[in-house]
Amino acid sequence: MLNIIRSAFACLFMLWLPALQAADSGWLQEPANDHAKVRLRADTSQPGETRLLLAVELQKGWKTYWRSPGEGGIAPAIAWQGNPPAAVWHWPTPQRFEVAGITTQGYHDSVSLPIVLPGRLSGSLAGTLTLSTCSNVCILTDYPFSLDLAAPNDPQFNHDFAQAMGQVPIASGLAEGVKAGYRHGELQIVAERAAGWRQPALFFDTLNDADLGKPRVEADGERLLARVPVSDGWGDAAPDLRGKTLTLVLSDGGMAQQVTLPIGEPLAPPGAGTFPLWQAVLMALAGGLILNLMPCVLPVLGIKLGSVLQVERRDRRSVRLQFLASSLGILASFMALALLMTLLRLGNHALGWGIQFQNPWFIGFMVVVTLLFSANLFGLFHLRLSSSLNTSLATHDGHGLSGHFWQGAFATLLATPCSAPFLGTAVAFALAAPLPVLWGMFVALGIGMSLPWLLIAAWPALALRLPRPGRWMNGLKLAMGLLMLASSLWLLSLMTNHIGVRPTLWLGGLALLGLLLAAWRRHGARLAGKLAAGLLVVAGIGLLAGALTAGQWRQPLQDKVHWQPLSERAIEQALARHQRVFVDVTADWCVTCKANKFNVLLRDDVQRALSADDVVALRGDWSRPSADISAFLQRRGSVAVPFNQIYGPGRPDGEVLSPLLTREAVLQTLSEAKGTEQ
Numbered sequence: 001m002l003n004i005i006r007s008a009f010a011c012l013f014m015l016w017l018p019a020l021q022a023a024d025s026g027w028l029q030e031p032a033n034d035h036a037k038v039r040l041r042a043d044t045s046q047p048g049e050t051r052l053l054l055a056v057e058l059q060k061g062w063k064t065y066w067r068s069p070g071e072g073g074i075a076p077a078i079a080w081q082g083n084p085p086a087a088v089w090h091w092p093t094p095q096r097f098e099v100a101g102i103t104t105q106g107y108h109d110s111v112s113l114p115i116v117l118p119g120r121l122s123g124s125l126a127g128t129l130t131l132s133t134c135s136n137v138c139i140l141t142d143y144p145f146s147l148d149l150a151a152p153n154d155p156q157f158n159h160d161f162a163q164a165m166g167q168v169p170i171a172s173g174l175a176e177g178v179k180a181g182y183r184h185g186e187l188q189i190v191a192e193r194a195a196g197w198r199q200p201a202l203f204f205d206t207l208n209d210a211d212l213g214k215p216r217v218e219a220d221g222e223r224l225l226a227r228v229p230v231s232d233g234w235g236d237a238a239p240d241l242r243g244k245t246l247t248l249v250l251s252d253g254g255m256a257q258q259v260t261l262p263i264g265e266p267l268a269p270p271g272a273g274t275f276p277l278w279q280a281v282l283m284a285l286a287g288g289l290i291l292n293l294m295p296c297v298l299p300v301l302g303i304k305l306g307s308v309l310q311v312e313r314r315d316r317r318s319v320r321l322q323f324l325a326s327s328l329g330i331l332a333s334f335m336a337l338a339l340l341m342t343l344l345r346l347g348n349h350a351l352g353w354g355i356q357f358q359n360p361w362f363i364g365f366m367v368v369v370t371l372l373f374s375a376n377l378f379g380l381f382h383l384r385l386s387s388s389l390n391t392s393l394a395t396h397d398g399h400g401l402s403g404h405f406w407q408g409a410f411a412t413l414l415a416t417p418c419s420a421p422f423l424g425t426a427v428a429f430a431l432a433a434p435l436p437v438l439w440g441m442f443v444a445l446g447i448g449m450s451l452p453w454l455l456i457a458a459w460p461a462l463a464l465r466l467p468r469p470g471r472w473m474n475g476l477k478l479a480m481g482l483l484m485l486a487s488s489l490w491l492l493s494l495m496t497n498h499i500g501v502r503p504t505l506w507l508g509g510l511a512l513l514g515l516l517l518a519a520w521r522r523h524g525a526r527l528a529g530k531l532a533a534g535l536l537v538v539a540g541i542g543l544l545a546g547a548l549t550a551g552q553w554r555q556p557l558q559d560k561v562h563w564q565p566l567s568e569r570a571i572e573q574a575l576a577r578h579q580r581v582f583v584d585v586t587a588d589w590c591v592t593c594k595a596n597k598f599n600v601l602l603r604d605d606v607q608r609a610l611s612a613d614d615v616v617a618l619r620g621d622w623s624r625p626s627a628d629i630s631a632f633l634q635r636r637g638s639v640a641v642p643f644n645q646i647y648g649p650g651r652p653d654g655e656v657l658s659p660l661l662t663r664e665a666v667l668q669t670l671s672e673a674k675g676t677e678q
Helices: 002-021 155-165 277-291 295-309 316-346 360-377 387-393 402-415 423-432 435-458 472-493 501-548 568-576 591-601 604-610 627-635 663-673
Strands: 028-030 033-043 049-058 063-070 077-080 095-099 102-108 110-118 124-134 138-148 177-183 186-192 201-204 216-220 223-231 245-252 255-264 563-565 580-586 615-621 643-648 651-656
Touching (some): 033 138, 177 245, 201 223, 277 423, 316 423, 316 435, 360 402, 402 435, 568 643, 580 663, 604 615, 651 663
Parallel strands (some): 177 255
Antiparallel strands (some): 643 651
């Protein structure tokens, strides 16, 4: 029996001897971190280099990090003793982890990292490995080690090293072509693969002054489009990445390829995927046309109607010229908007439809303009242009077309707070496209909005059938003037976000007093009194109607929903709790937002649905510039408000609702978002 035991010990000793002689640290573990253990082995059998293999074993639920950890974590590193040559680390394809809205890149369970040092080293190779491991908490652990390079090489090392190198991304062979582009707040990656894409994933090296979030990947046959949210990590505007160099790893079906490429201009509009240009142009035409029917354009329709009825010469030629002048004004305004968007893009500022209403100076300008239009309709003065513009816009009989031109121009500017069906998609496509396409898309939007005018210009007989001008038009002009005055006062109310309520009320009172004084001076006390009486009657009718119907609308107009600040983390936390999420991005200057609020969101049944225990209501206010809200919208392919989206167990990716909400659509989508979980 004793001989058997001795023989067994001898065999074990012989088996263990190579490990003792090889350059092997054995499994190292620190008392302060029993969730991880590491092992380093070295090999000098290859000429001109010394190879190391770092093995990391982690307990379940723990992870360590890739060379670029992402939004948190620290990559493994070795502080060498004796100043050996710079080591080259080879990194296997990582995985992506998300915790509390933070995206990181790394490994779990186990990983082997090949490391190569130039030259065939001898003697001892020592250092300290620093490893970050995380679960619910993170632990930073140091592992001192020393390897005897004079020991015999381990025959198993070549196999293990080759196996680890097989997990390192290759330089080519997965994707035939990869491109990178950047738009404000979003990095775009387009990759082509003849074999098609199954389960693609992307991992990014760190860029200076920029944090890259979790990519949203869209695969359509051979084409892959990835959209990566970009921030600066401090809550400020994302930096401009164009011209910088990006290194990424692209993996699919067990293969991985590392690519280094420059970042250029945007490759695709947000949310459009493989959206063809001709479809975008059709949507621009449709969106511009529908814009004529949106609530915020209704005050302008009075001006348009007045431009028809005030035609003194009802011949076809004059009607055609006047309607063409209005169309030219619409196109000129869209060109001005295209120029504004171009300048904002070149300055790397946020882009969006209607964002000029976030500027108090622009609001003030529009208040003055609409006030002047109102005074013009009241007959207090007539708008005139400079002689050079009058010459270019005049007819052969000397009747200026400037009024019709500016009617079209300002109709467009007043329409920009609205987001109509098709309009948001078309504008999003335009703002992400190259500059020539952007300008072309805005031309299409202008043509779409001016289509009714171009139709009448083509068939002037449509306008000739309207009633002839007469004394009855004085009453019509007064009504349209009051309508435009209401539009001016609404625009003035937007200044409360910038200067406060009391100064806004003072400005409104001074504007009304100035109109009354101008009417008194121009037409005498009689007309001024009539105008004042008209204003009082309109105000009184409004107050009386409100008092008589208070019992019907008071309760529904009380917003009982507990709205919380909008953020990506709030959405992720709600989904983790299996809750539903209703997102509402609005702005004070958005008339469509107001219509949605009073017609849908404040209704009793919708209020009850949004106040349910499993519903989290999030609201973002875009009345003033906000980099966070701009980035939130852009990540979802939107550049306009209103924007509404519903998440839930049944809608984990979120469903975007139409700009014009309906109670049925909101309630049905909320119900579907609940899924099968109770």
